Amino acid sequence: MTKENKKTGYVAVLGRPNVGKSTLVNSLVGEKISIVTSKPQTTQINVLGIVHNKESQIIFVDTPGLVSEKQMKFNSKALNREAVNALSQADLVLMMVEANVWKKTDDYIFNHLKEMSMQGILVVNKVDRYKDKNKILDFLKDRSENDVFIDTVPISALYEKNLIRLIEVIERHLPIKSPEFDKDTVTDKDTFFRITEILRERLMHHLRDELPYSLDCSIDNFEDKEKIVMIDLLIKTKKDAHKKIIIGKGGGLLKQVGTEARKEIETLVGKKVFLTTQVRSIKRGKNRAL
Ligand SMILES: Nc1nc2c(ncn2[C@@H]2O[C@H](COP(=O)(O)OP(=O)(O)O)[C@@H](O)[C@H]2O)c(=O)[nH]1
Numbered sequence: 001m002t003k004e005n006k007k008t009g010y011v012a013v014l015g016r017p018n019v020g021k022s023t024l025v026n027s028l029v030g031e032k033i034s035i036v037t038s039k040p041q042t043t044q045i046n047v048l049g050i051v052h053n054k055e056s057q058i059i060f061v062d063t064p065g066l067v068s069e070k071q072m073k074f075n076s077k078a079l080n081r082e083a084v085n086a087l088s089q090a091d092l093v094l095m096m097v098e099a100n101v102w103k104k105t106d107d108y109i110f111n112h113l114k115e116m117s118m119q120g121i122l123v124v125n126k127v128d129r130y131k132d133k134n135k136i137l138d139f140l141k142d143r144s145e146n147d148v149f150i151d152t153v154p155i156s157a158l159y160e161k162n163l164i165r166l167i168e169v170i171e172r173h174l175p176i177k178s179p180e181f182d183k184d185t186v187t188d189k190d191t192f193f194r195i196t197e198i199l200r201e202r203l204m205h206h207l208r209d210e211l212p213y214s215l216d217c218s219i220d221n222f223e224d225k226e227k228i229v230m231i232d233l234l235i236k237t238k239k240d241a242h243k244k245i246i247i248g249k250g251g252g253l254l255k256q257v258g259t260e261a262r263k264e265i266e267t268l269v270g271k272k273v274f275l276t277t278q279v280r281s282i283k284r285g286k287n288r289a290l
């Protein structure tokens with residue numbers, strides 16, 4: 001059976017790290033699709049968040065934040081490639097910025113769109129930070145009058161303000177075609193990916209800035225029993241020193257990370273979860289188990 005045609009398309013969400021891209025996609029999908037922390041470059045690969053409306057199917061592509069070459073550290077090159085990929089496949093682009101903040105990286109992204117002769121919607125996030133909305137008006141005007149932005153929408157992704165308007169504006173610019181995903185599908189990522197991402201988010205939340213990027217989280221064992229899911233998670237790190245930090249004093253940090261992750265995983269799988277976490281440092285191809 002062919003699906004009824006709707007406004008359907010891929011919407012790439014671009015913006016510098018930490019502007020709130022993942023928060024927006026999660027709010028719109030109504031489920032945690034993509035992890036969020038206060039640290040830049042939390043999202044490492046493109047994640048699809050699919051929003052099903054009566055009139056439309058909007059496939060958001062949450063990208064790792066684009067950064068300029070100058071600011072590149074860790075694996076930013078690979079992250080940039082993900083964002084550029086999303087751009088090339090998109091039917092529509094959202095460029096997300098923070099209200100009253102415009103940084104060099106915003107210029108970099110804006111110029112990138114301009115050079116590619118791409119048009120998009122300017123989404124101005126975190127307006128909740130300004131009680132007096134007049135304080136944002138000049139910013140909106142200054143930033144939206146150019147040939148890149150076809151529309152401007154101020155929002156608060158975190159407090160879900162003006163998101164209905166954003167959806168309306170997006171729908172206006174999408175082509176009418178057959179929806180790509182069935183209505184139960186909210187992301188392209190499977191449960192295993194989402195579980196390891198939850199663990200990574202909790203680790204990033206608790207650890208020092210630079211450490212989390214060198215971590216690799218995976219599932220060692222997964223058993224779905226009738227009333228409980230048994231999961232063994234593995235955290236791989238490159239240095240023994242990192243292993244010590246992750247485990248924490250008397251195992252305290254790892255225990256806390258495990259407890260927080262377990263609660264979120266229970267929501268995701270809809271069952272009680274028995275979770276174990278193990279840290280392993282891998283040096284020059286050798287496996288040094290805990
Ligand atoms: N005040 C406020 N904070 C927000 C809003 N949206 C996101 N944040 C916060 O900004 C930080 C970065 O969010 P995230 O979605 O990970 O940004 P990303 O790197 O662009 O994906 C997190 O601490 C969010 O809670 C918003 O609308 N208002």
Ligand SMILES: [Mg+2]
Nearest residue numbers: 021022042043
């Ligand atoms: Mg993100």
